Amino acid sequence: METVDKDKVWKDTLEVLRVSVSDATFGTWLTHTHLSDVKETGGRVVCEIGCNSIFVKSQVEQRYFGLIQDTLTKQFEKPTDLTFIVKPRHEEKQVTTNTPSPLFDQPKINQEEINLATRRSNVRPSFTFEKFAVSGSNQLAHAAAEAIAQSPGNAYNPLFIWGGVGVGKSHLMHAVGNSMISKDTSSKIIACTAEDFTNDIVDGIRNKTTAEVRKKYRKLDALFIDDIQFIAGKDTAQEEFFHTFNAVTSAGGQVILTSDRPPSEISKLEERLKSRFEAGLIVDIAPPDFELRCAIVQIKAEERGIKIDSEIVQLIAGNIDSARAIQGFIVNLFTQVNFKKLELTYDAVQSILGKGNEKNERVIKSNPEDVINIVSKYYSVGKKQLLGESRARPIARPRQMLMYLLKTQLGIPYQEVGRLIGGRDHTTVMHAVNKIQELASSSVDIQEDIRGIKKSL
Amino acid sequence: MKLTVLQENLKNAVTITSHFISPKAQLPILGNILIKTDKSKLILSSTNLETSVSTSIGAKVEKEGEITVPGRIFSDVISNLSSGTIEIEVEKEQIKITSGTFKSNILGVNSSDFPIIPNSIGKNSLTLPKNKFLEGLNKTLFAVSTDETRPVLTGILFVFKGKNLHLVSTDGFRLSQKTIKLEKEFEDQKIIVPKTILLEISKLGSSDDISFSFSKKDNQIVFVSGETVFSSRVIEGEYPDFEKILPKSSVLNVLIDKEDFEKAVKLASVFSRDAGNILKLSIDKNTLKVIAESSTSGNQETNLEVKVEKKSEFDGGVEISFNYRFIEEVLRVISSDDILIEFGGPNTPGKFIDNKDTDFLHLIMPIKT
Numbered sequence: 001m002e003t004v005d006k007d008k009v010w011k012d013t014l015e016v017l018r019v020s021v022s023d024a025t026f027g028t029w030l031t032h033t034h035l036s037d038v039k040e041t042g043g044r045v046v047c048e049i050g051c052n053s054i055f056v057k058s059q060v061e062q063r064y065f066g067l068i069q070d071t072l073t074k075q076f077e078k079p080t081d082l083t084f085i086v087k088p089r090h091e092e093k094q095v096t097t098n099t100p101s102p103l104f105d106q107p108k109i110n111q112e113e114i115n116l117a118t119r120r121s122n123v124r125p126s127f128t129f130e131k132f133a134v135s136g137s138n139q140l141a142h143a144a145a146e147a148i149a150q151s152p153g154n155a156y157n158p159l160f161i162w163g164g165v166g167v168g169k170s171h172l173m174h175a176v177g178n179s180m181i182s183k184d185t186s187s188k189i190i191a192c193t194a195e196d197f198t199n200d201i202v203d204g205i206r207n208k209t210t211a212e213v214r215k216k217y218r219k220l221d222a223l224f225i226d227d228i229q230f231i232a233g234k235d236t237a238q239e240e241f242f243h244t245f246n247a248v249t250s251a252g253g254q255v256i257l258t259s260d261r262p263p264s265e266i267s268k269l270e271e272r273l274k275s276r277f278e279a280g281l282i283v284d285i286a287p288p289d290f291e292l293r294c295a296i297v298q299i300k301a302e303e304r305g306i307k308i309d310s311e312i313v314q315l316i317a318g319n320i321d322s323a324r325a326i327q328g329f330i331v332n333l334f335t336q337v338n339f340k341k342l343e344l345t346y347d348a349v350q351s352i353l354g355k356g357n358e359k360n361e362r363v364i365k366s367n368p369e370d371v372i373n374i375v376s377k378y379y380s381v382g383k384k385q386l387l388g389e390s391r392a393r394p395i396a397r398p399r400q401m402l403m404y405l406l407k408t409q410l411g412i413p414y415q416e417v418g419r420l421i422g423g424r425d426h427t428t429v430m431h432a433v434n435k436i437q438e439l440a441s442s443s444v445d446i447q448e449d450i451r452g453i454k455k456s457l
Numbered sequence: 458m459k460l461t462v463l464q465e466n467l468k469n470a471v472t473i474t475s476h477f478i479s480p481k482a483q484l485p486i487l488g489n490i491l492i493k494t495d496k497s498k499l500i501l502s503s504t505n506l507e508t509s510v511s512t513s514i515g516a517k518v519e520k521e522g523e524i525t526v527p528g529r530i531f532s533d534v535i536s537n538l539s540s541g542t543i544e545i546e547v548e549k550e551q552i553k554i555t556s557g558t559f560k561s562n563i564l565g566v567n568s569s570d571f572p573i574i575p576n577s578i579g580k581n582s583l584t585l586p587k588n589k590f591l592e593g594l595n596k597t598l599f600a601v602s603t604d605e606t607r608p609v610l611t612g613i614l615f616v617f618k619g620k621n622l623h624l625v626s627t628d629g630f631r632l633s634q635k636t637i638k639l640e641k642e643f644e645d646q647k648i649i650v651p652k653t654i655l656l657e658i659s660k661l662g663s664s665d666d667i668s669f670s671f672s673k674k675d676n677q678i679v680f681v682s683g684e685t686v687f688s689s690r691v692i693e694g695e696y697p698d699f700e701k702i703l704p705k706s707s708v709l710n711v712l713i714d715k716e717d718f719e720k721a722v723k724l725a726s727v728f729s730r731d732a733g734n735i736l737k738l739s740i741d742k743n744t745l746k747v748i749a750e751s752s753t754s755g756n757q758e759t760n761l762e763v764k765v766e767k768k769s770e771f772d773g774g775v776e777i778s779f780n781y782r783f784i785e786e787v788l789r790v791i792s793s794d795d796i797l798i799e800f801g802g803p804n805t806p807g808k809f810i811d812n813k814d815t816d817f818l819h820l821i822m823p824i825k826t
Contacts, residue, residue: 024483026484028506029484054688054690055504055572058573085674086674101821102822103702103806103822104698104699183706392492
């Protein structure tokens with residue numbers, strides 16, 4: 001059956017019905033009905049008649065069922081069945097005006113103010129606490145940041161967050177900023193990188209506007225500086241930063257800094273700065289563990305509006321290490337889903353992952369021999385011992401680490417790895433790989449070790 | 458149909474049902490009240506196709522039957538009779554009423570055209586604590602909008618959440634919220650109930666509990682109190698996200714003696730009536746000034762001693778203007794001697810809190826000046 005113009009059919013039906021009933025009845029009951037659905041099954045037409053209240057429904061159903069059925073049967077030239085439901089007409093719903101009244105208009109203005117404030121302060125609005133997944137590796141840092149957001153300037157001042165790339169240092173820092181702005185849009189906050197700060201100082205010196213630069217930075221409620229390690233070795237910038245730091249903190253402002261290493265390891269950093277950083281809270285964020293990566297996959301996928309099964313989430317999280325790479329992968333997936341109309345199956349995702357991995361592996365294509373040497377050097381364990389028989393932990397753990405690296409980094413099959421490590425069985429290798437993977441998600445030491453060795457690879 | 462009832466009982470029942478008839482309806486029968494016997498009871502029902510009521514009273518029934526009578530005439534006759542017994546006898550479509558020396562014949566209409574009206578509570582009913590519910594209605598009904606262009610605001614939003622029922626009303630300029638603790642959990646849901654039915658329920662004086670049920674399929678809610686069953690359609694549509702606008706923090710809290718404040722507002726209204734109902738509150742250290750100015754009739758100012766609590770990061774006073782009617786109305790429902798007002802600034806809603814009733818909350822949007 002071709003699609004029916006329901007309104008037209010119903011209008012014609014009502015015209016016919018109008019002749020058979022009194023004006024009052026028509027006006028009271030039948031004008032409050034509409035044809036909400038028409039279906040055809042097995043040569044019969046099923047019409048669903050929407051009534052705008054239960055009273056209309058019961059009355060029309062009881063009294064005018066036959067009349068309506070006859071009329072519709074004639075119109076469709078087919079036997080017709082009727083069902084009745086309570087359902088207001090679609091158009092009637094849309095009549096409601098949507099101009100917000102003053103009370104509900106308020107938050108909108110706030111949202112604009114918030115947007116303005118975040119733009120002014122250079123805080124990234126997408127970095128919020130809501131979008132930050134928390135697990136063992138970043139729990140402490142997250143708790144510290146939340147405490148600061150509760151009472152800026154009081155809880156921990158300064159907060160020094162350090163960790164590798166893409167672990168969420170900047171995210172936490174900006175989340176504090178967002179939280180402060182949402183509470184008070186007039187908060188004076190600056191979020192910048194150490195590079196920006198240095199450039200501002202340099203510009204100030206060049207244009208003889210140092211005073212203005214000082215004014216910009218020193219009267220703040222909060223100062224957030226990313227990658228503070230870049231300030232090391234730049235004497236004027238360090239001095240300027242030292243005074244800014246003092247000015248902000250003594251006025252009760254909050255300072256948050258991020259870096260890729262703890263202050264004690266930043267070389268060429270002035271002693272007085274180092275000691276000031278150490279006076280606050282220093283927290284580190286380890287690379288995300290498996291569960292956290294799962295959560296990140298879910299958050300990122302939600303942002304892009306794609307639904308991913310938990311099986312696939314685990315597949316992705318299990319194969320990609322860093323949060324940024326996960327984001328990149330999700331973007332890739334999103335594109336494939338949207339433009340290639342790819343279906344999100346386990347196999348499809350696996351094949352995309354495979355493609356990505358090949359590239360990665362070529363980058364760290366080193367010789368198994370080199371890896372053995374590096375591990376032996378890293379743990380100060382003799383090569384002979386490493387490949388030997390001893391099962392004491394100080395020897396066995398590095399050996400397991402070696403097997404793990406050979407398998408995951410070089411992609412050597414289990415059997416081959418076993419052969420390389422003094423002719424061991426492939427099940428031994430599997431156990432070792434699992435063991436390290438397990439430890440890597442719980443022990444910071446192992447994470448450190450993996451990172452350290454990977455760096456030297 | 459033949460029966461005897463007491464005038465006092467019948468009068469009450471007729472008064473309630475007469476509120477639900479629609480005399481101007483196209484269909485004349487909607488202006489009628491359905492009277493119907495049921496064993497030893499007389500049931501009266503009426504509807505305007507949006508809401509309906511059905512109530513029963515005790516009667517001595519000699520012959521069963523049912524008929525509809527013109528509502529206005531019936532209620533005028535019954536309420537003007539002196540108390541005592543009334544005999545009602547129906548023959549064909551004539552209703553014969555006899556009471557003492559009074560006799561009347563009213564022309565009725567056959568009941569077959571009368572719509573079907575719910576006469577019992579639906580499935581999944583819930584008992585509402587009567588006094589708290591009526592108090593909640595009293596504290597929210599006044600802020601319901603009368604603007605028919607925004608239908609969702611012409612009802613009270615019932616938010617069932619766990620063991621709590623939040624009643625919320627707003628007209629876009631102010632918002633009232635009262636939370637009622639329920640004895641048992643009810644399915645979490647939001648329903649917008651039209652103001653008209655709630656106004657009728659709020660007039661109920663009896664001591665019976667109120668039961669409540671909602672049928673999503675029929676888009677209908679039913680309230681039962683004692684022998685009376687109310688039903689109404691619910692308002693379709695999306696209620697504005699009120700939770701978002703509840704202020705989370707304030708910069709200045711003021712504790713005011715309610716009686717003094719009420720008097721001051723009353724005085725200020727003399728002048729603000731001519732000035733767009735604007736009343737200005739000016740708060741500084743320990744005084745609250747209630748100021749009203751009119752360019753045609755003059756001005757006034759009342760100084761009130763109040764307790765002001767400032768938040769640390771805030772200094773200076775606040776000047777804020779409100780529609781005096783809104784303040785008057787909220788003061789009427791606040792029962793404690795002191796009222797706490799929290800201000801977030803001259804352009805954010807003022808939060809009015811009843812010190813004795815922490816489940817009540819009222820917001821008023823200031824007027825921008």
